[in-house]
Amino acid sequence: MTSLRQRKGSKGKDPGPSVQNLKPDCTAEPRERFATGGFSWWTILCVMTGSTVGISLGLLCCIYVATLHENDLWFSNIKEVEREISFRTECGLYYSYYKQMLKAPSIQQGLYELIHDNTTESKRTINILQRMNIYQEVFLSILYRILPIQTYLEPIYFYIYTVFALQTVYVIALFITSWLLSDSWLAGALSGVWYILNRVDTTRVEFTISLRENWSIPFFALQVAAITCYLRPQLKPIHQRVILWLVFVSTFCFCLTWQFNQFVLLVQALIIFTLDCLDFLTTEQVVSLYLMQVLSLLLVWLLQFCNSMILGSLVLSFIVSALFIKHFQTGLKTGGFVIRVGKLALHTLLVLTLTFTINYSAKKILQLKSDEHIFKFIKAKFGFGATSTNGSGQASKEKEDRTFRMRPDVAYNLLHTVFFGLLAFSTMRMKYLWTGHMCPFAAFGVCGKEVWSLYLRVLHCNTKTMMRLIRYSVPIVILAFLYYKFWPRLMEEISELREFYDPDTVELMEWIRLKTPKRAVFAGSMQLLAGIKLCTGRVLTNHPHYEDQALRERTRQVYQIYARQSAEEVHKVLCSVGADYIVLEDSICYERRHSRGCRLRDLLDLANGHIMDGPGENEPDLILATHPRFCEAIKTDMTPYSTLFTRVFKNKTFHVYKLKKLKKKNKAENGP
Numbered sequence: 001m002t003s004l005r006q007r008k009g010s011k012g013k014d015p016g017p018s019v020q021n022l023k024p025d026c027t028a029e030p031r032e033r034f035a036t037g038g039f040s041w042w043t044i045l046c047v048m049t050g051s052t053v054g055i056s057l058g059l060l061c062c063i064y065v066a067t068l069h070e071n072d073l074w075f076s077n078i079k080e081v082e083r084e085i086s087f088r089t090e091c092g093l094y095y096s097y098y099k100q101m102l103k104a105p106s107i108q109q110g111l112y113e114l115i116h117d118n119t120t121e122s123k124r125t126i127n128i129l130q131r132m133n134i135y136q137e138v139f140l141s142i143l144y145r146i147l148p149i150q151t152y153l154e155p156i157y158f159y160i161y162t163v164f165a166l167q168t169v170y171v172i173a174l175f176i177t178s179w180l181l182s183d184s185w186l187a188g189a190l191s192g193v194w195y196i197l198n199r200v201d202t203t204r205v206e207f208t209i210s211l212r213e214n215w216s217i218p219f220f221a222l223q224v225a226a227i228t229c230y231l232r233p234q235l236k237p238i239h240q241r242v243i244l245w246l247v248f249v250s251t252f253c254f255c256l257t258w259q260f261n262q263f264v265l266l267v268q269a270l271i272i273f274t275l276d277c278l279d280f281l282t283t284e285q286v287v288s289l290y291l292m293q294v295l296s297l298l299l300v301w302l303l304q305f306c307n308s309m310i311l312g313s314l315v316l317s318f319i320v321s322a323l324f325i326k327h328f329q330t331g332l333k334t335g336g337f338v339i340r341v342g343k344l345a346l347h348t349l350l351v352l353t354l355t356f357t358i359n360y361s362a363k364k365i366l367q368l369k370s371d372e373h374i375f376k377f378i379k380a381k382f383g384f385g386a387t388s389t390n391g392s393g394q395a396s397k398e399k400e401d402r403t404f405r406m407r408p409d410v411a412y413n414l415l416h417t418v419f420f421g422l423l424a425f426s427t428m429r430m431k432y433l434w435t436g437h438m439c440p441f442a443a444f445g446v447c448g449k450e451v452w453s454l455y456l457r458v459l460h461c462n463t464k465t466m467m468r469l470i471r472y473s474v475p476i477v478i479l480a481f482l483y484y485k486f487w488p489r490l491m492e493e494i495s496e497l498r499e500f501y502d503p504d505t506v507e508l509m510e511w512i513r514l515k516t517p518k519r520a521v522f523a524g525s526m527q528l529l530a531g532i533k534l535c536t537g538r539v540l541t542n543h544p545h546y547e548d549q550a551l552r553e554r555t556r557q558v559y560q561i562y563a564r565q566s567a568e569e570v571h572k573v574l575c576s577v578g579a580d581y582i583v584l585e586d587s588i589c590y591e592r593r594h595s596r597g598c599r600l601r602d603l604l605d606l607a608n609g610h611i612m613d614g615p616g617e618n619e620p621d622l623i624l625a626t627h628p629r630f631c632e633a634i635k636t637d638m639t640p641y642s643t644l645f646t647r648v649f650k651n652k653t654f655h656v657y658k659l660k661k662l663k664k665k666n667k668a669e670n671g672p
């Protein structure tokens with residue numbers, strides 16, 4: 001396992017089209033206007049100041065995570081093989097395609113090798129561009145080839161700096177969202193600072209650089225900012241069209257870079273559906289947002305060579321159903337409260353019924369089973385809390401002025417926070433979709449007019465002067481407190497110096513690269529094999545990208561090396577997938593980190609109907625295995641293990657065995 005050792009010696013009026021959607025509250029005065037632009041010097045000063053602060057916070061976040069990555073690994077001072085080993089599990093797999101594209105004689109040859117790949121899965125030729133979301137690696141490799149930077153910037157640094165730069169985009173998107181919601185760039189400053197200070201819960205980019213979420217979530221944040229702008233009241237039609245294009249581009253980039261895009265968009269489609277039912281959005285807005293999602297997914301479907309997983313996605317079925325029912329079910333938002341609730345309940349039931357019918361039919365027609373393991377994540381995410389519906393809309397202007405009526409952009413961000421919060425509590429990996437968005441929404445709560453107006457009305461002091469005083473003084477006080485409280489900790493964190501240290505894995509990779517044939521096939525754990533492909537280029541039996549049913553079944557078979565199976569059975573399975581070598585890890589075979597029932601060997605025992613190791617309860621239908629655990633018994637070098645396998649490498653962590661091919665012997669025994 002990798003360890004990190006301490007380095008020695010370490011410690012009122014329309015302001016005009018260009019600024020309409022980023023208008024800070026302070027634009028109310030002074031009232032001097034440009035003769036040509038129609039907006040004040042004060043407005044320009046506020047916009048320029050806010051933009052400068054937003055960009056600065058984005059760059060600060062980028063430098064911060066890059067510094068943490070460097071200090072944690074001493075990345076600039078370690079060998080290339082150690083740098084590549086630091087790309088753990090699926091991160092190494094994705095980065096290997098970037099490396100493969102750069103090593104190809106030409107861009108065309110590199111693309112051909114990806115489309116006709118026969119090294120990622122042994123005895124199979126697969127289309128990597130269809131199977132995986134790696135267009136970002138392809139784009140970066142092409143960019144690195146054509147830019148004049150090869151002489152002073154190594155390919156690996158070009159890659160990681162691009163990912164870290166996306167954090168700048170992410171923070172700026174959060175900044176814009178909170179600015180749009182509250183009409184104050186101070187809210188943007190708060191959201192950016194909160195994102196940086198809560199780094200442990202908002203991102204893991206500094207140690208999982210290549211994960212798809214680190215590429216896609218910044219684009220998702222941009223999409224949310226664009227939707228927030230699109231839903232702002234009194235937005236001109238021409239601005240709506242421009243913003244819709246931004247929604248489409250950001251949604252497309254998000255979908256192209258992450259295989260979980262369809263499930264995130266499903267939650268977002270449910271938010272749009274809820275807002276539509278509660279009469280927060282116009283029909284045009286609803287249809288436009290749905291179409292942006294559909295067009296983005298269909299374009300990705302084309303780029304991924306008609307990947308059936310996208311056509312069979314639940315979000316496409318849901319959008320088709322919602323639009324179809326909406327077209328034919330008229331008068332949904334009329335009548336009294338009870339009648340409207342009944343109509344909404346019927347409407348929801350019809351949409352969900354049609355959704356599952358279409359999705360079930362699509363999966364049967366397409367024979368789609370690749371996403372069945374992910375679909376389980378969605379089942380627990382359809383329950384919503386009760387919402388208060390808007391009134392009939394006939395209230396007088398005086399009543400509207402004295403009550404709190406939520407804006408569409410605020411309502412969207414509120415539901416976004418709630419829905420993705422539920423998703424985060426049910427699936428830990430999805431929390432990064434929620435925690436980042438909590439920063440701008442919490443900043444809106446501090447700087448927004450709506451929230452403070454409620455408090456000031458209760459205190460009978462709701463004046464413009466008091467509103468401005470509170471909206472500006474409170475965030476400044478909070479920012480000052482955060483600086484005083486957390487800046488020393490942040491400086492201490494980035495001053496702590498460590499070093500990458502994993503000599504056993506380095507030794508294994510060097511041995512494989514120097515002592516085995518280039519077309520040798522390796523079997524083992526998914527996470528280790530990804531590193532073997534990246535560091536040595538050898539052929540794999542299985543890998544961590546799990547969105548394929550056949551691969552999941554193959555992985556289950558290969559993992560019998562950690563189960564209680566006979567030597568003959570394991571040898572037969574490994575030969576069937578074309579393996580030449582197997583790599584056994586003591587950290588898996590003798591795992592102690594997880595409790596009984598959660599270890600890999602326990603899961604294999606349960607799947608095979610065997611009683612698990614150690615004291616504890618077992619299911620009554622489990623039986624004692626008739627064979628010892630393979631990963632332990634093979635080390636005895638007794639028959640039949642020594643007959644079928646030969647140990648060729650060993651260190652404190654890994655044991656490598658070569659399979660003996662018995663075809664000739666079998667032919668001799670069976671006769672001509």
